[in-house]
Amino acid sequence: MPESSNMITMTQALNLAIDEAMAEDDGVFCLGEDVSDKQGGGVFKITAGLSEKYGEHRIRATPISETAIVGAAVGAALAGQRPICEIMLMNFVGVCMDQIVNHAAKLRFMSGGQTPCPMVLRTTTGVGVGFGGQHSDMLEAWFAHVAGIHVVTPSNAADARGLMRASIDANDPVIFIENILCYGLQSEDPGPGYRVPLGKAAIAKEGTDISLITYGRTVLDALEVAGELDKEGISVEVIDLRTIAPYDEETVLASVNKTGRAITLHEAVRPFGTGAEIAANIQEKCWDSLKAPVRRIGGTFSAVPFATHLEQAWIPQKADLIAQIKASVGKA
Amino acid sequence: MAKAPKKSAKATTKASSKNSTSDDFALSALQDAHVKAGAYDASDEEKMALYEQMLLIRRFEEKAGQLYGLGLIGGFCHLYIGQEAVAIGLQSALDNDRDSVITGYRDHGHMLAYGIDPNVIMAELTGRQAGISKGKGGSMHMFSTEHKFFGGHGIVGAQVSLGGGLALAHKYKEDGGLCLAYFGDGAANQGQVYETFNMAALWNLPIVFVVENNQYAMGTAVTRSSAETEFYRRGAAFRIPGMDVDGMDVLQVRGAAEIAFKHVREGNGPVLIECNTYRYRGHSMSDPAKYRSREEVQEKRDTQDPIEGMKKMLMDGGVSEADLKTLDKAIRARVAASADFAETSPEPEPSELYTDVLVEKY
Ligand SMILES: Cc1ncc(C[n+]2csc(CCOP(=O)(O)OP(=O)(O)O)c2C)c(N)n1
Numbered sequence: 007m008p009e010s011s012n013m014i015t016m017t018q019a020l021n022l023a024i025d026e027a028m029a030e031d032d033g034v035f036c037l038g039e040d041v042s043d044k045q046g047g048g049v050f051k052i053t054a055g056l057s058e059k060y061g062e063h064r065i066r067a068t069p070i071s072e073t074a075i076v077g078a079a080v081g082a083a084l085a086g087q088r089p090i091c092e093i094m095l096m097n098f099v100g101v102c103m104d105q106i107v108n109h110a111a112k113l114r115f116m117s118g119g120q121t122p123c124p125m126v127l128r129t130t131t132g133v134g135v136g137f138g139g140q141h142s143d144m145l146e147a148w149f150a151h152v153a154g155i156h157v158v159t160p161s162n163a164a165d166a167r168g169l170m171r172a173s174i175d176a177n178d179p180v181i182f183i184e185n186i187l188c189y190g191l192q193s194e195d196p197g198p199g200y201r202v203p204l205g206k207a208a209i210a211k212e213g214t215d216i217s218l219i220t221y222g223r224t225v226l227d228a229l230e231v232a233g234e235l236d237k238e239g240i241s242v243e244v245i246d247l248r249t250i251a252p253y254d255e256e257t258v259l260a261s262v263n264k265t266g267r268a269i270t271l272h273e274a275v276r277p278f279g280t281g282a283e284i285a286a287n288i289q290e291k292c293w294d295s296l297k298a299p300v301r302r303i304g305g306t307f308s309a310v311p312f313a314t315h316l317e318q319a320w321i322p323q324k325a326d327l328i329a330q331i332k333a334s335v336g337k338a
Numbered sequence: 339m340a341k342a343p344k345k346s347a348k349a350t351t352k353a354s355s356k357n358s359t360s361d362d363f364a365l366s367a368l369q370d371a372h373v374k375a376g377a378y379d380a381s382d383e384e385k386m387a388l389y390e391q392m393l394l395i396r397r398f399e400e401k402a403g404q405l406y407g408l409g410l411i412g413g414f415c416h417l418y419i420g421q422e423a424v425a426i427g428l429q430s431a432l433d434n435d436r437d438s439v440i441t442g443y444r445d446h447g448h449m450l451a452y453g454i455d456p457n458v459i460m461a462e463l464t465g466r467q468a469g470i471s472k473g474k475g476g477s478m479h480m481f482s483t484e485h486k487f488f489g490g491h492g493i494v495g496a497q498v499s500l501g502g503g504l505a506l507a508h509k510y511k512e513d514g515g516l517c518l519a520y521f522g523d524g525a526a527n528q529g530q531v532y533e534t535f536n537m538a539a540l541w542n543l544p545i546v547f548v549v550e551n552n553q554y555a556m557g558t559a560v561t562r563s564s565a566e567t568e569f570y571r572r573g574a575a576f577r578i579p580g581m582d583v584d585g586m587d588v589l590q591v592r593g594a595a596e597i598a599f600k601h602v603r604e605g606n607g608p609v610l611i612e613c614n615t616y617r618y619r620g621h622s623m624s625d626p627a628k629y630r631s632r633e634e635v636q637e638k639r640d641t642q643d644p645i646e647g648m649k650k651m652l653m654d655g656g657v658s659e660a661d662l663k664t665l666d667k668a669i670r671a672r673v674a675a676s677a678d679f680a681e682t683s684p685e686p687e688p689s690e691l692y693t694d695v696l697v698e699k700y
Pocket residue numbers: 039070072094098101444492493494495521522523524525526550552554555556621
């Protein structure tokens with residue numbers, strides 16, 4: 007629970023943003039498994055209280071039919087609604103990938119602009135809760151590889167509120183990724199109507215020696231490490247992308263041009279991850295300012311294991327982050 | 339509630355099947371045979387064996403629930419309590435030298451039905467090296483290829499398609515086996531289930547589809563999720579005969595299994611069995627349980643419990659209460675030993691992160 011009345015958790019932030027959008031626009035509605043209050047208001051309570059407030063025709067509990075859920079969201083969006091569909095956990099996007107990749111993402115383009123698809127697909131994931139191989143993956147790179155969708159993920163409650171509002175406003179499909187371990191994080195409530203524009207990164211901490219580019223839960227690790235390294239005289243600039251794709255290239259490149267060094271960090275596995283794209287782009291565009299090769303850190307290249315300490319070892323390690331930053335700035 | 343419309347719907351089926359065409363008859367023939375044959379005529383020893391197996395699942399699951407409460411098991415843990423008669427009734431009729439089984443994440447009971455050592459199952463739940471998946475899979479992902487048990491799957495409905503593939507392999511290799519593919523009432527609303535029904539019927543595959551209708555999918559009652567709650571009818575569009583079975587009575591389940599397996603083994607293609615059952619515990623270990631009343635659960639336990647039912651039958655047949663107590667004690671001891679084993683055996687080596695990803699290390 008929040009400490010004071012103007013603090014909110016990420017769970018509350020998302021709920022408030024959806025609530026507010028539903029109140030303002032009758033075309034906004036939610037659909038997903040167990041989202042109604044009769045079933046607990048969603049597994050992670052993001053839609054809690056909303057079916058009681060807006061009725062079950064706007065908070066629609068669905069069968070376990072992801073293809074039909076996303077298909078219905080795309081179809082309703084084509085018809086001018088602003089659906090918010092929930093895929094309970096990110097791995098289940100495997101079931102409905104076609105509706106996202108071949109339909110939501112491409113319809114505007116293939117119709118020569120006639121068919122915008124203003125929908126939000128909310129989903130959640132996270133390593134560290136013992137959910138195992140089929141319930142833990144960060145799959146943002148799958149979507150970032152497809153033109154025609156925004157991929158968004160908040161690292162704190164205030165951004166969650168603002169990014170959700172902006173995602174509902176957007177006239178193109180948004181994949182909105184939440185992290186289970188972040189739901190309890192608290193921020194000062196930015197208040198009603200707050201929006202964080204899509205495609206705009208935040209400098210979570212300023213620094214001069216190296217740019218650490220990350221998003222979602224690992225922003226917390228990045229800030230912790232940056233704080234520790236400050237004491238050792240290494241000044242790390244932490245960039246929270248907030249929108250993973252298309253990402254805020256301007257902010258990233260300006261930071262690297264300033265620091266001359268860069269490292270990417272994400273919970274998703276390292277090979278072919280979003281860090282690889284960002285690193286390649288930096289290498290192409292900041293070559294003259296670079297003092298060291300761009301480094302990348304990501305999760306272990308295996309399925310997420312169940313056993314607790316194996317799972318902990320799977321996650322990108324702070325010690326490794328520290329070691330790599332030191333190696334990059336030449337203080338290893 | 340689910341109950342009322344269900345009964346009236348059933349009455350309609352029976353009435354209309356009297357003057358139906360021969361095609362319709364084929365779809366209901368197995369059900370008719372099941373109604374006629376009724377419960378499996380088990381010997382006293384068989385009854386005792388079925389009872390013992392169900393009780394082992396019950397006690398194992400109770401212990402798993404305790405270990406979860408103590409924090410020794412993490413993540414998801416879906417208990418099978420209440421549904422024991424389904425796995426035992428069906429799997430006791432299998433030919434384990436030939437047949438294969440696949441199911442979802444609520445899989446502990448299906449493993450125990452094989453007589454697999456409870457130690458290695460419990461050790462998987464606690465994520466230990468000695469676990470049947472070396473601690474890498476966890477509660478939802480357990481396999482025993484030795485027994486032709488192919489998991490243990492977390493993506494709702496996906497195991498049904500894999501079951502189609504197992505059945506295809508039985509047919510391809512002409513090994514005489516069949517595949518038993520379990521899924522839930524919630525999973526029954528996944529599209530891939532119906533793609534598999536069609537393909538299995540089209541190719542005449544040796545597969546028995548089993549809907550374990552425990553009335554709920556997480557917080558969703560079947561009436562809230564399903565336009566047709568008589569799941570055994572859902573194969574009709576694919577010409578798959580359906581059977582509507584009391585999943586709280588192990589001898590009814592076994593009786594249905596005998597009829598279905600014979601039909602499949604004779605080369606007649608797939609069968610769809612709906613086992614009407616009930617889960618007593620929450621969906622997983624964390625479950626707000628806002629979607630049903632305590633009274634509803636208690637009523638089922640009091641009136642339909644599969645283990646109590648068999649116990650009564652055994653006692654009516656002359657088995658003494660003292661003997662049953664002794665058996666229960668022995669089972670409890672076995673389960674307690676598995677918990678000790680699962681708590682004390684070592685965790686996997688960190689190097690296990692890099693094994694079993696591909697055949698070779700990378
Ligand atoms: C594709 C997919 N969607 C959603 C889920 C989340 N989920 C896990 S179990 C479950 C309910 C399934 O209910 P049912 O099929 O009736 O099986 P039961 O749990 O009752 O045995 C849901 C929605 C999932 N694991 N996979």
